Amino acid sequence: MRPARGHDGISVMATRTIGSGQVGRSVPRLEGAAKVTGRADYVHNLRLPKMLIGKIFRSTVAHGRIKSIDVSAAKALPGVYRVVTIDDIKAVIPHPFYGPAFHDQPILADGKVHYVGEPVAVVLATDPHIAEEAASLIEADYDELPAVFDEIEAMTSKAVVHDELKPAGTFPDLKHLKGKKDTNIALDFHLRRGDTKKAFAEAEHVFEHTFRSQQVLHVPLEPFVSVAELTETGLTIHTASQSPSFVRIEIARLLGWPENKVRVKVPYLGGGFGAKLYIKLEALVAALALLVQRPVKISLTMEEQFYTLTKHAATFRIKSAVKNGKVTGRDCEVWWNGGAYADIGPRITQKSGFTAPGPYDIENVSIDSYSLYTNLTPAGALRGFGIPQLVWAYESHTDMMARSLKLDPVDFRRNNILRDGRAQATGTAMKDAAIEAVLDRLALRMNMKAPFDRGTGTLKKGRGIAVGFKASISPTTSIAIVNIAADGSVTLYCSTVDMGQGSDTANAQFVAEILNVPAESVKVVHPDTDVTPYDMATLGSRSLYHMGNAVRLAAEDAKAKLAALAREVGVPEGSNVPVAELFQKKYKMQAGNIIGTGSYIPNYVPPDANGLTPDATPFWMVGGTGVEVEVDTETGHVKVTKMINVADVGRPVNPRIVETQLSGAATMQFGFTMQEKIEFDGGQITNASFADYKIPSIVDIPRTMQNEAVESEQGTGPFGAKGVGESGTFGVSPAIANAIEDACGVRLTELPLTAEKIYRALRTAQGKPLED
């Protein structure tokens, strides 16, 4: 295979293979041929006999009590099979509320609507055009209620989104919130370590800044899609989901069924990025299929993705005490705009919140992190699980302090960096986190110590760096099965979802490494909860580590059983008898299997009342970005001319895929930094289309983009590896803002970094502010 590299800006990532040469090799994706021929399987392709198509009628008000829903015209339209509201749903699911942290989200609006775009009714028809037309004929009447949209206002607003909080019973740390009224705070997380008061009192310098990041959207090119069908044994859901096991358990809970009556099948995903987690359309199609006793499919449009899940907008106030060039104390207050339903927001608030002080060694820390309900589209995980919002703030802040103290931004960081063995804010000692190596490599690749051409005339040049880190969400479980057939061919069963990150290939490499076969020969069975075992979900870059460990254990188990079989049939140890012959000897024909299993859950200690724990996470991800920019001071236009992404990914399992993950993540965050923003007008989204919401195209990306993984090993990871899907996002936004200030002296504290904002800031700096 020829390396397809050498194009401008693409570096060849070092290949470090081990043992059988399967881990560390750039194995082409197992499904590559299916993807380039258009034959890869997506839920989108599925059509079942007698299948009905559902189209959703959505709320037009941000907050209101439903007075009436008039479905008569829709019902009367020829070709309409049925129109369904929450009253119908309750006939099959009496308590139709779901969610991973709170059971707050109804399958269809129940008495109230909480955001514009909330599903209120569904039309079913065999012809999607008829269903769509009928949905447009539905009318609803609301008693509008005061609404709240801003996360800071939501702290104290008289407008309260939910009448009462409904935490899921499964989380002990949410129990105290049950039944709480008159609040929009879904979760507040607090951490106190050392004595920040004293640190601030004794500081030479105190800096305080506030940063905001905006609502943006995942927009996988395959929009949400789910199909449900009844079978003789229960219900099968085919869904573009990152969390098949969660879907199974949650649907079983809603129906009061045992898990084994719900089957969830997931083929390839056309992108996920955190959108397709937990329950999205699955409960709705399940209820509809039960109600009409026919298969039901719902495929959202691109526009409807804007009404399903966004990334959290966040406001972050950060305050630091500095003495002798050391940060001695830090206060962090973060407000997460969770939208109308909690989704996974409370987990982001806590499990990402505890890294808010950044990858620095700070003795005295306080964190207050709030998950807030507002009357907007619900917010959830998006490639970084809250980390990019935090890094945006703390790395901008770091740069502003260095600038003000006239310290070199690299040296200032290095002086304060969190090294292995030192305690992070939670008190957990850092381990296998190559933060300093990432910083050093970045500084070197960016040539930060060398003089720099600052441009001429109205074209100013600047450069900036930023480094961030993330804890893996914990504790979570993965289970895998490896099956060796009588001819020696190997199949892996696991519920990790390949949504483009290459997990099938990486997991095949793990199996192949242990069983000493080519990775290309391993078959990976896609998630099917009747067949593949439990996995918490494909999220937060957890799978390569957690599932990787489970897969490794399963393959080792199979290997041990193979050795036992060899002993049993009298083959001496270390002899080279083909696997097929072992089976032949035992079963007298081509028959039998060897089944290896592996299950993995890392150690974890929940935080105490002060948010402290000796074991917060099984591993740390580290990512940094450096950029060079050109700012046109006459227009405010910024061009990122060079971007370098460096990460600690442990050992790269598949160097080429690692590289595409880094650059893909960085480019996504580049879009969130430069151009993407969901625009709201009184809770109504005004740019719900690619015509107005522009994601990066091939012409937008930096001309030079280089990606690198530092030499490192994750001691507890499978073959030293750890997750990589998000690390490329961490440093992008602050690196660019830092470079902009370096170029033209203006500092932006609110994303995205548009030409207009820069131009306004430039004018203000010249004492000639523009009018609004």
Added chain:
Amino acid sequence: MRTINFTLNGEQVSAHVAEHQSIVEVLRDRFDLFGARESCAQGLCGCCTVLVDGTAVSGCLYLAAFADGKKVTTIEGLAQNGKLTPIQEAFLEAGAAQCGFCTPGFVLMAGQLLEAHPDPDDDEIRHYLSGNLCRCAAYPEIIAAVKLAAGRLRAGRT
């Protein structure tokens, strides 16, 4: 409703279609061809790209009725007897497909590009592919794939 006759990936076919139906819908529902797929449905992403008489169109906007009497080629029509085209090979080798949802559109557009510019530079590649979006942002790999394919196609021609 009307009946249209057209050539689909080299085969003569006919279909009964409604006036408002797009070609992508008809390919999916009547011919089980899923490689052209609707994403934005507004002509803005290129996921639904098909060739009509050799020219790339957005299948989400192109009415099926217009295909009457024409030659329609989809991604499924490129590889012959399981043998990938040089462009498909190059996409595969360069790792230019992540989730793969956008890939058929890029492969077809890359074909158009290389017909017009057998030895494209970066600007030509970017310009030509600017109408195709990839949310996984496999752009650097797509550029690399196009260059790889271009080199091989040129070598094959001489």
